[in-house]
Amino acid sequence: MNPAIKINGIHKSFGNLHALKGIDLTIEQGEFFALLGPNGAGKSTLISILAGLIKPTAGDISVMGFDVVNQYQQARQLLGVVPQELVFDPFFNVREMLRFQAGYFGRGKENDAWVDEILEGLGLADKAHTNMRKLSGGMKRRALIAQALAHKPPVIVLDEPTAGVDVELRQMLWEFIKKLNREGHTIILTTHYLEEAEALCSRVGMMKQGEIVALDSTANLLNKFAGKKLRLTLGDVSLPNNIQSLLRHQEKGIFTFALTDMAQIEFVLSALKAADIRVLDMHLSEADLEDVFLSLVGKAS
Amino acid sequence: MNNAKLTNISGMSNSFRGPWTLLKKELLRFWRVAFQTVAAPVITALLYLLIFAHVLAGHVQVYNGVPYTEFLVPGLIMMSVLQNAFANSSSSLIQSKVMGNLVFVLLTPLTHFQFFAAFLCAAIIRGLVVGLCIYLVAFCFVDIHIANPLLVVAFAFLGSALLGTFGIIAGIWADRFDQMAAFQNFIIMPLSFLSGVFYSIHSLPPFWQKMSHFNPFFYMIDGFRYGFFGKGDISPLISLSVVGGAFLVLALITLKMLKSGYKLRA
Numbered sequence: 001m002n003p004a005i006k007i008n009g010i011h012k013s014f015g016n017l018h019a020l021k022g023i024d025l026t027i028e029q030g031e032f033f034a035l036l037g038p039n040g041a042g043k044s045t046l047i048s049i050l051a052g053l054i055k056p057t058a059g060d061i062s063v064m065g066f067d068v069v070n071q072y073q074q075a076r077q078l079l080g081v082v083p084q085e086l087v088f089d090p091f092f093n094v095r096e097m098l099r100f101q102a103g104y105f106g107r108g109k110e111n112d113a114w115v116d117e118i119l120e121g122l123g124l125a126d127k128a129h130t131n132m133r134k135l136s137g138g139m140k141r142r143a144l145i146a147q148a149l150a151h152k153p154p155v156i157v158l159d160e161p162t163a164g165v166d167v168e169l170r171q172m173l174w175e176f177i178k179k180l181n182r183e184g185h186t187i188i189l190t191t192h193y194l195e196e197a198e199a200l201c202s203r204v205g206m207m208k209q210g211e212i213v214a215l216d217s218t219a220n221l222l223n224k225f226a227g228k229k230l231r232l233t234l235g236d237v238s239l240p241n242n243i244q245s246l247l248r249h250q251e252k253g254i255f256t257f258a259l260t261d262m263a264q265i266e267f268v269l270s271a272l273k274a275a276d277i278r279v280l281d282m283h284l285s286e287a288d289l290e291d292v293f294l295s296l297v298g299k300a301s
Numbered sequence: 302m303n304n305a306k307l308t309n310i311s312g313m314s315n316s317f318r319g320p321w322t323l324l325k326k327e328l329l330r331f332w333r334v335a336f337q338t339v340a341a342p343v344i345t346a347l348l349y350l351l352i353f354a355h356v357l358a359g360h361v362q363v364y365n366g367v368p369y370t371e372f373l374v375p376g377l378i379m380m381s382v383l384q385n386a387f388a389n390s391s392s393s394l395i396q397s398k399v400m401g402n403l404v405f406v407l408l409t410p411l412t413h414f415q416f417f418a419a420f421l422c423a424a425i426i427r428g429l430v431v432g433l434c435i436y437l438v439a440f441c442f443v444d445i446h447i448a449n450p451l452l453v454v455a456f457a458f459l460g461s462a463l464l465g466t467f468g469i470i471a472g473i474w475a476d477r478f479d480q481m482a483a484f485q486n487f488i489i490m491p492l493s494f495l496s497g498v499f500y501s502i503h504s505l506p507p508f509w510q511k512m513s514h515f516n517p518f519f520y521m522i523d524g525f526r527y528g529f530f531g532k533g534d535i536s537p538l539i540s541l542s543v544v545g546g547a548f549l550v551l552a553l554i555t556l557k558m559l560k561s562g563y564k565l566r567a
Contacts, residue, residue, distance in 0.1 A: 014567075048567075051408055052407070052408070052566065053404065053407055053408070053566055053567070054566065054567045055562065055566060055567070072410065073410035073412070074410070076408060076409060076410040077410050079408075081408055083401075083404050085401050085404075087400060087401035087402045087404060087405075088400070088402060089397070089400070089402045089405070090400070091329070091330050091333055091334075092326075092329070096329075097405075100322055100323075100325075100326045101405060101409075103318055103319065103321070103322025103323075103325075104319050104322050104323060104405075104406065104409035104410075104411055105319065105409055105410060106316060106318045106319050106410075107318070108318055147405060148408075
């Protein structure tokens with residue numbers, strides 16, 4: 001079985017800017033994959049190359065075995081991309097747009113049942129005959145996602161689909177996308193909301209300045225980079241030198257430490273006691289992707 | 302897991318339906334605002350006809366035996382056909398680019414040729430619809446006979462194809478509405494007004510007669526008019542060759558631009 005997406009040594013330069021520096025990445029069919037990274041890391045450039053909107057300087061990408069440049073017709077048939085920008089065609093209503101979008105991919109009336117399913121799944125059913133211009137921002141976002149799904153692509157790429165979207169839509173969107181994933185669609189997601197990636201995705205790739213700096217299952221990444229988070233309220237004090245390296249964050253007398261094993265709790269507490277610093281409050285929690293993300297790319301962003 | 306099924310459904314089912322859908326969308330786009338895209342140019346052409354015919358009839362000498370008002374009608378029809386064919390493809394492209402919704406078409410498997418064909422056909426149809434409407438309305442005021450319908454159709458078709466193609470080039474090239482307006486105001490308008498819509502170039506001084514031969518619009522207007530009266534300033538075969546040749550050249554340039562992704566795919 002061909003991988004859903006295979007990226008081989010992709011480079012992209014815009015003049016002097018080396019936006020992508022040799023990306024290699026394979027995403028298997030049926031995966032729910034998250035691509036994370038700060039603004040300017042190159043996520044959207046990579047997706048644009050995948051979608052054929054930008055040409056790579058070097059390297060190649062294939063979608064289910066079809067090269068996105070030389071076999072673009074087959075590759076694009078298999079791919080549905082939700083653009084990041086909130087764009088729409090003001091001349092048509094939602095259903096017309098979806099029919100057109102499916103039509104570009106060679107799909108006709110037989111596709112109407114699927115269009116109904118998308119409209120239902122994204123909560124757009126009662127807006128089917130509303131002109132795109134008259135939709136609210138959230139509704140436009142749903143229509144944008146619906147358009148990418150109109151030809152029922154097996155590989156779906158969502159570029160920041162929940163940027164500026166309310167909680168209700170996010171819930172609804174993820175329920176629908178999870179259902180598609182269960183039915184066999186491969187999902188690739190870029191997002192700023194790390195908790196979304198953590199809750200949804202089985203595997204995560206993190207990008208920084210045009211390179212992939214981490215690529216692993218969500219669980220492994222969480223284990224590897226930071227097992228626990230220890231938050232101590234200490235007040236206005238200066239930490240002893242021997243525990244400075246564990247400190248991740250400090251704000252208003254609250255110090256957050258990233259710990260890889262439980263023995264370090266004792267180490268931190270004894271160091272504080274030796275320095276005669278009193279612990280006013282203590283909170284221990286599991287590390288989340290945000291901690292991993294910050295430890296990998298945080299300083300750059 | 303039913304990936305096999307998904308792949309199968311998404312296979313090439315109908316390669317003709319893609320470009321046909323794009324054409325249909327482009328047609329609906331102008332038809333939805335027909336008041337602006339069809340009715341307005343018809344009114345404009347009629348105003349030209351009424352005012353110029355009233356002011357100039359009897360003052361301007363055109364072909365022997367052809368009254369000025371009758372002479373004016375084919376020129377006005379053709380000018381509107383050309384301007385509207387250009388407006389259709391150029392405005393659709395620049396709007397989609399500025400709004401950002403061209404991405405929906407760029408993400409599809411449509412080939413550069415299919416893209417070109419759909420925009421071209423929509424421009425031709427818009428040009429012909431506007432031309433036909435002006436003809437039908439003018440028919441109520443002026444007694445018009447068509448000597449050679451085949452020539453009339455050939456020039457209307459080729460002329461709108463040429464300007465539709467030029468519109469695609471302008472739409473791809475322009476990034477902003479003011480750049481597009483420059484195309485309209487500094488190329489399309491002067492060339493159409495200096496093409497002999499309102500006069501026969503034989504009434505011009507020799508230098509300007511010569512200059513007119515460098516204006517492609519002159520050949521389209523003159524050839525189209527030849528179809529109505531069976532006479533014109535030059536042979537319709539020359540006009541047909543110039544217009545057909547110009548269309549082929551522009552079409553090849555456009556296809557090359559689309560294939561390379563010029564300004565559309567970075």
